[in-house]
Amino acid sequence: MKQLSIMVDMDRCIGCKTCVVACRNHHNLVNHRSHMPGEIPFYIKVESQAEGTFPHLKEDFWVSPCKHCKTAPCATACESGAIRKDAQTGIVLIDKDKCTGAKKCIEKCPYNVIQFNAEKNYAHKCNMCYDRVVHGEEPVCVEICLTNALSFGEKEILKMQAQANGKEIIKAMSSQSIIYVKSSS
Amino acid sequence: MYEDGWIPTVCYQCKAECSILALVKNGIVQEVKGNPRARGKMCVKGMAGITSLYSKERLTHPMKRVGERGEGKFERISWDEAMEMMETKLRALHEKGEGHKFTYSMFPHSASDPKWRFVNAYGGFISTGLPHCDSGKIMAHLHTFGCFPNHHIAPMYFSVPKGGLMILSGRHPFGCMDDACVAKDILDAKERGAKLIVIDPIFRPEAAKADWWIPIKPGGDAAFFLGVCNYLLLNNLHNKEFCDKWVREGDMEKLLDYIADKSPEKMSAICEVPAADIIKLAKMVAEAPSACIDAFKSIMYGNAMDWGQVWSIFLVITGNLDNPGGQPLPELTPMAPVNPVPTPPNLKELGYHRTGPNREKFDHYNFILEPTWYAAQAIKEGNLKIFFATECNPALSEMGAAAWREAVSMKDDDGNYMLDFFMVSEILPSETMKWADLVLPDQTNYERWELLYMPWWYNYSHGASLCRPVVKPVGEARHTNNVIIELGKRMFPEFFAFKDDVEYYDIELGGVGMSIDKLMENGGLWSPGTVGFYKYKDKKKFDTPSGKIELDWNMYADINQQWPSPELPLEYRKEEDNFPFILINFRTIFLNNTGAWSHNNAQLRDPVSGLDSNPIMINPIDASRLDINEGDTVFLESTTGKVSSIVQLTEKIKPGCIGIIHGFGQTVGQVATMVSCFNDNELIADAGSHLDEQDLRGGEAHVSTRVTIYK
Incomplete structure (x- = not known):
């Protein structure tokens, strides 16, 4: 199996959203002149969960890009063959030239991470910065992460690194190709 | 003059002014990121700076x-x-x-x-x-050890050793107002075995990452740390060698006299932290190789000078000055003067605070700015x-x-x-x-x-x-x-x-030995490459009048304020019956406080990449008692102002407190006015017309108040 991955260290993610903006800048998703809040596409989002009652509280933060699913429901749903899981990297890619704007992928994505360009009629999403990673660079979100909470690499190697660093893999969140880890408590 | 490529420059989405690289293509800034030759990080505000640059709302003519x-x-x-x-x-x-x-x-x-x-x-x-923001800390540290640290002089987290204590007291450094690398440095220090202790009435991401979160009554920091200092001194757990060598003769004895009755139990009654926890922290400090305090909101209350003095005393008696993991004592970069240098007027004689009918009240105003x-x-x-x-x-x-x-x-x-x-x-x-x-x-x-x-x-x-400049101005x-x-x-x-x-x-x-051209060849940076520790040992003195650390602020002896008061800020000690809640107006990474540019930046007000609301936070215990529910529209009222907004019930705030975000309220600009958000300063009393509530030693004017909440 060839699968590139991003590992999210929940001990370090603070939910700052720096990656969201850097990703938009890199992928040219934002019209700085005219976009208004609430209408700007995004390829990555921040989520969090708080538990407990005052003063016994816990809160985790993490980022949620496309999970580059093992068997991608978006690819299965796409009738125009515009979505494929790249055999060399495991990255799920949308070919916007083949996209007919049917939005089936958006309906089937369990993670709600696919965007739609209504003006040009195509779906688009995180491609794990394919153009960067095939040239040996990290995805932008990994490079600029404020707290170095993100790591990039071969999924199996990242898992080994997590174990070597005493991190527990959160299996319920890591069923696809993005890995979530935190210290064993 | 302009060129394409990754150009080293500096961010100015907030006062931290982090060194960055800007990617320019065809005369347009496309991307930005932290400069790896500096500290390598840039926060969400900085990343969104391109949106400020190219916003259609830019002011373009006089x-x-x-x-x-x-x-x-x-x-x-x-x-x-x-x-x-x-x-x-x-x-x-x-x-x-x-x-x-x-x-x-x-x-x-x-x-x-x-x-x-x-x-x-x-x-x-x-x-x-x-x-x-800073006068309490600046004046306290100037008076005590003759240094000029303001709130941006955070502990150097990259220098905190294994076992060192990083104490955040009313401080949210993950907001990156010191440098975008600070959050990383704190988490790195944690990974190498330092402990993060967060003292805060609200549970923010810093508390979520802390080894120990201590919810405190707002403004109780002076009392809390007086209790810690009392325990350290009375149990001989302080750094006696450091104090013997560097504290002015007689000051330690006076400190012991002053602090003798500031027991953890007595201070607990003021700050609402159990005495056992005050003692627990004191013991941790005594055993740790270093301890530092980073504080911000707690130096913005009416008792900022008191807290600043307690903070200074804590650093001194634990020897945590200019050491790895302690309080840095920075020096000014030795730039050449551009002669002739104009002489500023005398603030104490001509400052606008000194020319009106209140001038006598300012006799002890010692701060360096108006x-x-x-x-x-x-x-x-x-x-x-x-x-x-x-x-x-x-x-x-x-x-x-x-x-x-x-x-x-x-x-x-x-x-x-x-x-x-x-x-x-x-x-x-x-x-x-x-x-x-x-x-x-x-x-x-x-x-x-x-x-x-x-x-x-x-x-x-x-x-x-x-x-x-990396692109032509608009x-x-x-x-x-x-x-x-x-x-x-x-x-x-x-x-x-x-x-x-x-x-x-x-x-x-x-x-x-530099010039603009050389600096540009040097990646836009000049650095001696070293921070320096224990510089007072080289100088064999501190920069105080006596050359020693001065704990007793005898310049205030005539008003009997040479030692700190443990009491809560005055603004929290009045009108308790009519205004039972304490307002916590805090800051987030998504705003440069009231800075106009972050409020009219679409990415920073976008729900996915920023912040698009300013709800009134209240603990469910309080809400239940008042029959207030999630999403209710309520009024928040102080002695001088009244605002209205939507309620958010949250466990992440100490009962008895109301939380809102500081900085909103802009009514100009299409982005800023998309969502109605109120300005917390509508609730705060005008400090200048309430001089009887001010610390006129040059300490802080109050930035908070008591409030009541009702539907």
Whole structure:
């Protein structure tokens, strides 16, 4: 199996959203002149969960890009063959030239991470910065992460690194190709 | 002049001014990121700076007021007319011998910022946000060990050893207002075995990452740490060797006398932290190789000087000064002076706080800048006639917003405004410009030169960094530094004999053997490459009058305030029955506080990448008692103001407190006004008209209050 991955260290993610903006800048998703809040596409989002009652509280933060699913429901749903899981990297890619704007992928994505360009009629999403990673660079979100909470690499190697660093893999969140880890408590 | 590629420059989405790289393609800034040759990080505000640069709401030409102040009606004028307006007004005041009635509210980007130079040459005063945010800490540390750390002088987290304690007391450093790398440095320190202790009435991401979260009653920090110091001293757990060598003779004995009755049990009753936890922290401190405190909100209350003094005492008796993991004592980068240097007027004699009927009350005001919180009062008293504001938003940032609006709109018997002239320069529409007579379009950090070498940077190890224009400016925007330099050339040519800002910086850089060209070849950075520890040992003294650490502030002996009060801030000790809740107005990474540019930045107000609401946070225990539910619209009322907003029930706030985010309230600009968000300073009493509540030693004016909440 060839699968590139991003590992999210929940001990370090603070939910700052720096990656969201850097990703938009890199992928040219934002019209700085005219976009208004609430209408700007995004390829990555921040989520969090708080538990407990005052003063016994816990809160985790993490980022949620496309999970580059093992068997991608978006690819299965796409009738125009515009979505494929790249055999060399495991990255799920949308070919916007083949996209007919049917939005089936958006309906089937369990993670709600696919965007739609209504003006040009195509779906688009995180491609794990394919153009960067095939040239040996990290995805932008990994490079600029404020707290170095993100790591990039071969999924199996990242898992080994997590174990070597005493991190527990959160299996319920890591069923696809993005890995979530935190210290064993 | 402009080139494509990754260009080293400096961010200015907040005061941290992190060194960054900007990717320019075909004359357009495409991407930005932290400069790996500095500390390598850039936060969400910085990343969104491109949106500020290219926003359709950028101010692009000078405008003058055509309606009344507050109406926000302007007409376009030329730069020539704008310069003429400023020069005429400034000359008239100066020729009357009243230069001291001019103040410039700004953030100086260096100790020799050209705007500050002009103010000094003119004989006026600058009134930065420092008195709001830092005076308690600055004055406390100056008095005690003769150093000038402000709130940006955070502990150097990268230097905290294994086992060291990082104590955040009312501080949210993950907001990156010191440097974008701070969150990473704290988490790195944790990974190598340092402990993170967060003392805070609200549970923020810092508390979520903490080894120990201690919810405290707001303003109880002085009492809490007095309890810690009491335990350390009475149990002989302090650093006796350090104190014997460096504390002024007799001060330790006086401290012991003073602190003897500040037991953990007694202090617990004030700060609402169990005595056992105060003792637990004291024992942890005694065993740790280092301990540092980073505080912010807790130095913005009316008892800031008390807390600052306790903080100083804690650092001294534990020996945590200028050591790895302790409190850094920074030095100024030795830039060359641009001679002749204008001599500033005497603040203690001519400052606008010293010329009105309250002058006697300020006899013990020791801070180094004008109290911004007295500006409204000074206008009313006729002591402030010309106001310039650059990169700041006093209409939102001044405590007592209503009183500020009243002052800048007030007219004399002849129908003339009491404040004769008000200039605002900004990059995006600001609340303040509604009251301005003249609005000037400023340049962003991507369009201008700036030499930065402030001693209060977190990233001390690079001594200077260069902000350089990487793209052409939009419209007719001019960097305000150059506007003021031109005014200087017209009015005080002897002090502005240099060609332009670049030549000014060139001369200064000669002090470290550099020039603008060399700095650009050097990646925009100059650094001695070392921070330096225990510098007082090399000097064999501290920079106090005695050369020793001075715990006893005998300059306040005549008002019996040479030792700190453990009490809560005065603003929390009044009207408790009618206003039972304490307001916590906190900051987030998504706002540069009241800075106009972050409020009109679409990415920072976007729900996915920023913050699009300012709910009223209340603990469910309190809400249940008041029959308040999630999503209810409620009123929040203080003794001086009233606002309305939506309720958010959350366990992440101490019962008895109400939480809101500081900085909102802008009513100008399409982005800022998409969601109605109120300004917390509508609730705060005007500090200048409530001098009886102020710490007139140069400490903080209150930035908080008690409130009541109802449907």
